[in-house]
Amino acid sequence: MNRRKALGAAVAALTATALLVVPASAAVPENAGLQAMGPIAEHGFPAWYSDKTGLRLEPCLDTAPADLCGLVADGFTGVASMPDHFPDEFFYNAAVGELDVGNLSAQVETALEGAFALEVARPGDQITFGRIRIRVDGLQAGETYRVVHPYGQEVFTAEGGEINFTEDIGIGTNNFSGALNSRLGPFLRWDTRNPAPPDGYVGDPNAEHTFTGSPYNTNYFQLIGPDVAAGAPSNALCNPLPVGVAATDCIQQAQWSILGKKAVNADVAPESAIYTRNTDGTDGGTILVHATSDDNEVIVVENGALGDQGHVARRQMYGSHGRYVANVSYAGQSAPGTLTIRNLSDTPVATRTVKVVDGVNVTAATWLLNAAGRPVLAVRATSTDPAAKLTLHGPAGTSGAVDSTGLARILNLEAPPLKVTVRSDKGGSIEVPVKATVTPTPILPPTAAPVHPTNVQPRASVALDATKSIGMGALTYAWSQVNADGTPFKIGLGQDRVVIAAPSEPATSFLAPLNPGTVHLALKVTDQTGLSATVRFQVAVDAPASPLAVAVGRLDGQIGSTVTLDGSGSLNVVRYRWAQVQIGSNPMVTLVNPTSPKATFTMPRLPDPAVPLHFRLTVSGGDGTTHFVTVQVFQVVDDLAITSATYDAPDLRVRGTSSVATGTNTVTLTVRNTATSVSGTLGPVTVDQVGDWQYRGPLPAGVTGNAANLRIDAVSGAGSQVLNYAVTAG
Numbered sequence: 001m002n003r004r005k006a007l008g009a010a011v012a013a014l015t016a017t018a019l020l021v022v023p024a025s026a027a028v029p030e031n032a033g034l035q036a037m038g039p040i041a042e043h044g045f046p047a048w049y050s051d052k053t054g055l056r057l058e059p060c061l062d063t064a065p066a067d068l069c070g071l072v073a074d075g076f077t078g079v080a081s082m083p084d085h086f087p088d089e090f091f092y093n094a095a096v097g098e099l100d101v102g103n104l105s106a107q108v109e110t111a112l113e114g115a116f117a118l119e120v121a122r123p124g125d126q127i128t129f130g131r132i133r134i135r136v137d138g139l140q141a142g143e144t145y146r147v148v149h150p151y152g153q154e155v156f157t158a159e160g161g162e163i164n165f166t167e168d169i170g171i172g173t174n175n176f177s178g179a180l181n182s183r184l185g186p187f188l189r190w191d192t193r194n195p196a197p198p199d200g201y202v203g204d205p206n207a208e209h210t211f212t213g214s215p216y217n218t219n220y221f222q223l224i225g226p227d228v229a230a231g232a233p234s235n236a237l238c239n240p241l242p243v244g245v246a247a248t249d250c251i252q253q254a255q256w257s258i259l260g261k262k263a264v265n266a267d268v269a270p271e272s273a274i275y276t277r278n279t280d281g282t283d284g285g286t287i288l289v290h291a292t293s294d295d296n297e298v299i300v301v302e303n304g305a306l307g308d309q310g311h312v313a314r315r316q317m318y319g320s321h322g323r324y325v326a327n328v329s330y331a332g333q334s335a336p337g338t339l340t341i342r343n344l345s346d347t348p349v350a351t352r353t354v355k356v357v358d359g360v361n362v363t364a365a366t367w368l369l370n371a372a373g374r375p376v377l378a379v380r381a382t383s384t385d386p387a388a389k390l391t392l393h394g395p396a397g398t399s400g401a402v403d404s405t406g407l408a409r410i411l412n413l414e415a416p417p418l419k420v421t422v423r424s425d426k427g428g429s430i431e432v433p434v435k436a437t438v439t440p441t442p443i444l445p446p447t448a449a450p451v452h453p454t455n456v457q458p459r460a461s462v463a464l465d466a467t468k469s470i471g472m473g474a475l476t477y478a479w480s481q482v483n484a485d486g487t488p489f490k491i492g493l494g495q496d497r498v499v500i501a502a503p504s505e506p507a508t509s510f511l512a513p514l515n516p517g518t519v520h521l522a523l524k525v526t527d528q529t530g531l532s533a534t535v536r537f538q539v540a541v542d543a544p545a546s547p548l549a550v551a552v553g554r555l556d557g558q559i560g561s562t563v564t565l566d567g568s569g570s571l572n573v574v575r576y577r578w579a580q581v582q583i584g585s586n587p588m589v590t591l592v593n594p595t596s597p598k599a600t601f602t603m604p605r606l607p608d609p610a611v612p613l614h615f616r617l618t619v620s621g622g623d624g625t626t627h628f629v630t631v632q633v634f635q636v637v638d639d640l641a642i643t644s645a646t647y648d649a650p651d652l653r654v655r656g657t658s659s660v661a662t663g664t665n666t667v668t669l670t671v672r673n674t675a676t677s678v679s680g681t682l683g684p685v686t687v688d689q690v691g692d693w694q695y696r697g698p699l700p701a702g703v704t705g706n707a708a709n710l711r712i713d714a715v716s717g718a719g720s721q722v723l724n725y726a727v728t729a730g
Contacts, residue, residue, distance in 0.1 A: 110184060283333050300341070381406055452537060512541050663686075
């Protein structure tokens with residue numbers, strides 16, 4: 001079994017675009033998924049996971065007498081023991097199916113895996129997760145493929161002719177329940193066909209075997225796509241063949257390498273051990289102990305030897321439905337630091353320790369405004385040990401000591417926390433919800449946010465934009481000119497009148513006055529609740545100045561792309577005008593927004609790429625003068641090449657490079673038989689981000705022949721071409 005490193009993103013899809021799809025039944029069976037996990041064992045991982053059929057598997061850590069857990073193959077031998085000698089990854093269940101057909105290689109892996117966050121066996125770094133991994137090489141680039149596997153289906157677009165997909169669910173240090181949310185389950189295991197798996201195991205990773213466990217009854221993997229079965233042996237053809245799929249478009253592998261060890265022990269999980277001091281002032285007290293395991297297990301609790309400080313004699317815990325409890329006494333001035341809990345039904349006996357702490361109880365946790373209007377967070381708390389010191393912990397590091405009356409306060413928390421924690425210096429703690437008394441919160445008015453220039457030239461068109469304003473529901477707008485003090489505008493108070501083109505629209509404009517000065521304006525925004533907000537602002541009209549046209553003098557454009565002519569850096573401008581200057585036989589283009597700072601056009605194919613398009617930007621100033629600048633736009637020249645072209649019927653492979661690696665450039669191929677003069681077109685194929693492109697697939701329809709008679713022409717979307725490239729035998 002090929003075991004691969006586990007760590008990575010929680011969900012990752014690489015070298016392919018993936019779409020998760022549901023099997024044809026369109027319903028998830030009731031038995032799909034994992035059911036539960038066991039207690040945390042001494043090595044720090046769950047003692048077992050179970051699926052919804054009731055099958056439990058434990059960490060597969062055996063290395064002898066046979067490598068039934070796949071560890072020896074990875075170089076791990078001996079008995080696993082944390083932390084000195086433990087594999088950096090292992091499996092509860094793992095299954096791998098592999099298939100090679102011609103140049104196509106496919107592998108599907110499903111696994112419930114244990115590992116370490118830093119890939120080194122270290123206590124505290126344990127993680128578990130459910131994995132589905134699909135890797136396929138040798139596909140036709142850009143084509144769509146479907147992979148059916150025991151736990152569902154995926155649809156991919158094979159970018160670069162590959163599928164490399166990994167889904168890891170549940171990764172979280174010491175948070176082992178996340179794996180239960182993966183798509184795994186029921187566990188995959190050998191079916192009843194001979195030979196049977198080794199006793200105590202669900203399979204042998206050293207032998208491929210048919211299996212069962214898929215909730216969709218897809219106990220195989222199928223690869224479905226164009227001509228994947230070309231040259232495949234009969235045992236690799238799909239059976240059953242999916243409805244509507246041609247036999248040449250489907251291959252299958254139903255014999256997988258599988259490992260997993262059945263769990264035989266229930267283990268035991270301590271939950272808490274809370275001591276209570278004697279209330280009559282004498283030494284000693286009692287400890288209330290809780291634990292979980294399977295039903296009908298013999299669970300005992302004890303501590304130390306007779307005569308030891310805090311000695312607890314062995315007691316059997318009572319329980320049902322998987323829960324166990326005991327109330328045991330201890331002697332001495334102090335309770336023991338830990339207790340030992342054992343499951344005597346396990347072989348070997350499962351032994352766990354639990355820390356003994358005091359019990360903290362909170363009778364009230366409130367947040368309210370006191371008589372002075374100050375916010376107060378208050379709790380009342382007690383401990384089962386009268387000598388304990390308790391502390392209230394609030395949000396953002398705030399805290400308060402619990403006084404002798406059991407009261408603690410934290411002041412000036414403007415918003416109440418949902419929960420608070422009270423901790424004891426004896427080890428106990430409790431988290432409780434906070435009951436908050438909050439006065440009704442008023443509705444906020446809208447926020448008016450005008451966007452405008454601060455300085456303009458006389459007679460310039462001044463744009464006003466209120467679209468960044470916010471409020472409840474649809475907003476209404478009212479732009480207006482006002483006096484300097486905000487009162488309605490009147491002539492003769494120091495500013496010329498302006499006319500706002502559309503005063504009730506979110507975006508509008510006005511023409512700056514001829515005389516320098518300040519224009520005072522206001523924006524009022526009203527929301528659907530009827531609340532409104534008004535913001536005043538001003539625009540300064542500067543003394544007339546000569547304009548200066550500013551634009552980048554050279555641009556490069558790919559054929560078919562949108563080119564932007566940008567004169568927004570020009571100074572002292574009242575009006576803009578873009579125009580194309582006819583040069584030689586270059587085509588004329590259609591300019592979009594030619595009277596705006598930025599104009600655009602679609603780059604045409606030029607008769608001579610060395611002769612660029614010419615454009616002139618003319619700007620007019622408030623002083624009545626003009627200024628212009630010229631912009632040249634060159635066609636991007638693609639350095640296109642075919643690096644190889646081979647034909648091994650029915651597979652044509654063409655690889656090449658392009659200097660235009662924009663992600664949108666494409667290459668179209670024409671294949672021609674020189675003996676028959678028959679030709680056909682393939683593609684287009686996409687040039688990737690590093691400038692590589694490739695085609696793999698059949699010849700065009702109607703074109704036949706051997707490699708010696710085949711020639712290829714390649715034309716890129718950027719305007720370059722390679723002609724009459726000879727094909728060689730593959």
